[in-house]
Amino acid sequence: MAPNAAGTRRRDPHRRERIVAAAVAVIGEVGLAGFTHRAVAARADVPLGSTTYYFADLDELLDAAVRTVAEENVQRLRDWALALPDDADLSSELARFAVRLVTKHREATVLAYELYGAALRRPALRAASTAWDTMLTEVFQSRFDPVTARALTALFDGLLYQALVSPRTPRRAELEPVLRRLLV
Structure with a gap:
């Protein structure tokens, strides 16, 4: 998420849900073999660190x-x-x-x-x-x-x-x- 004019980050209250939706989309498109934090982050249009912030590991994201x-x-x-x-x-x-x-x-x-x-x-x-x-x-x-x-x-x-x-x-x-x- 880009900083706003004041230099602070905007709040993104739906980021976790977007990451889960992106995970579902990635699995739907490329299967479990292509299911990675990087692929999900790219699909959700969030920094890679967001996926590990909300989900301890790939299995937790997969469970969601x-x-x-x-x-x-x-x-x-x-x-x-x-x-x-x-x-x-x-x-x-x-x-x-x-x-x-x-x-x-x-x-x-x-x-x-x-x-x-x-x-x-x-x-x-x-x-x-x-x-x-x-x-x-x-x-x-x-x-x-x-x-x-x-x-x-x-x-x-x-x-x-x-x-x-x-x-x-x-x-x-x-x-x-x-x-x-x-x-x-």
Whole structure:
């Protein structure tokens, strides 16, 4: 931040949030391999020292990024669940939601799965990474017994992952029968 006319630095109350948003953007653009303090600082347009001022190390910054992505995805899921009528055909609606996550929200979904995978080697990221699964299971438990809800969470996560790595975009008609098989 440049000094103002009086020679003092202006206050930047949103710098930490900008750094976290930049971290999410960097991971989204270049993956974890390109995730560095330098890349994040450049993206946030802050001095390099700002990233280490707000975050003790790269893992702490990564944890903040994971939490941000998880919160956004959980909010997307909550919004979807709240919009469902009580009599909704959940197989059809879930298939439609999955297609939307891998098309309209593809970048966010890829990022979420990349960070979810990072939790395999970085235990500190696991709590934030599993927020999606926890919320998904809670949504399903509002309509099914706990065992079916957990199975549906695993199936839905697996279908999303397969759809993300597939060379072609999935269609609702392909996903719906798989979901219906579990829910019948």
